[in-house]
Amino acid sequence: MAKRRRLVVGNWKMYGRLTSGLVLARELADKIAAKKPLNFDIAVCPPATLTWPVSEAIMGSPLLLGAQDCHHATHGAYTGDVSAAMFADLGCRYVILGHSERRLAHQETNELISKKVAAAQLAGLTTIVCVGETEEQRTSAKTVEVIEQQLRASLPEKNQIAQLVVAYEPVWAIGSGQQPEIKDIESVHQTIRKALGAAGEAVQVIYGGSVTPQNAGSILENQEVDGVLVGSASINGDGFWAIAEKCR
Ligand code: PEP
Numbered sequence: 327m328a329k330r331r332r333l334v335v336g337n338w339k340m341y342g343r344l345t346s347g348l349v350l351a352r353e354l355a356d357k358i359a360a361k362k363p364l365n366f367d368i369a370v371c372p373p374a375t376l377t378w379p380v381s382e383a384i385m386g387s388p389l390l391l392g393a394q395d396c397h398h399a400t401h402g403a404y405t406g407d408v409s410a411a412m413f414a415d416l417g418c419r420y421v422i423l424g425h426s427e428r429r430l431a432h433q434e435t436n437e438l439i440s441k442k443v444a445a446a447q448l449a450g451l452t453t454i455v456c457v458g459e460t461e462e463q464r465t466s467a468k469t470v471e472v473i474e475q476q477l478r479a480s481l482p483e484k485n486q487i488a489q490l491v492v493a494y495e496p497v498w499a500i501g502s503g504q505q506p507e508i509k510d511i512e513s514v515h516q517t518i519r520k521a522l523g524a525a526g527e528a529v530q531v532i533y534g535g536s537v538t539p540q541n542a543g544s545i546l547e548n549q550e551v552d553g554v555l556v557g558s559a560s561i562n563g564d565g566f567w568a569i570a571e572k573c574r
Pocket of ligand 1: 336339499500502534535537555
């Protein structure tokens with residue numbers, strides 16, 4: 327089995343205006359241009375409003391683009407929503423789906439997420455499907471059960487394995503400065519890979535939750551970790567690049 331390529335994804339969440347977003351995207355594109363060979367994939371997922379300006383700004387650069395969510399329909403009377411095809415149209419390669427902030431704040435269920443995954447894959451996007459346990463589930467030793475259940479129920483029947491990335495994001499580690507021990511990340515990643523079956527060998531399983539330039543090295547050193555999904559630390563160009571450069 328060939329070694330899986332590492333993937334570093336920046337989730338800008340609801341941060342950034344036109345000027346600051348463009349400055350950040352160009353800064354990253356410049357850093358990437360100077361890194362030869364680039365032995366990992368790197369993507370940014372700006373807020374929907376910045377998708378097109380960032381896409382234009384990084385055109386021709388190996389810096390890849392993603393969206394933070396999409397609707398499950400291709401089009402229709404869905405005020406305020408954006409479809410996967412619309413994001414694909416703007417140059418997106420990825421879409422993050424099932425992020426815990428959407429599961430919690432927008433009451434997104436596994437069933438809805440699976441419909442979004444199907445729509446996004448149909449539109450040609452690679453889906454970064456997030457799964458993760460809450461603090462309470464962790465302390466009551468339910469992590470494995472929760473992850474297996476979320477993964478099974480968040481993937482559509484006709485899931486395209488070649489368009490799937492799984493992000494293990496413990497809810498309690500997001501934006502909290504806390505993170506699991508490396509052995510626990512390793513064990514959950516093994517659980518995810520096992521749950522995906524034989525075809526899962528090729529799927530990138532990445533970790534997210536308070537990744538910083540300080541802790542990224544030890545996380546990315548682990549052979550079960552195929553990359554990182556970075557929130558807060560991704561809106562600082564130097565910091566995000568320092569994390570990405572830990573990919574070996
Ligand atoms: C995230 O938003 O996916 C995330 C991991 O956030 P943070 O890095 O801020 O914990």
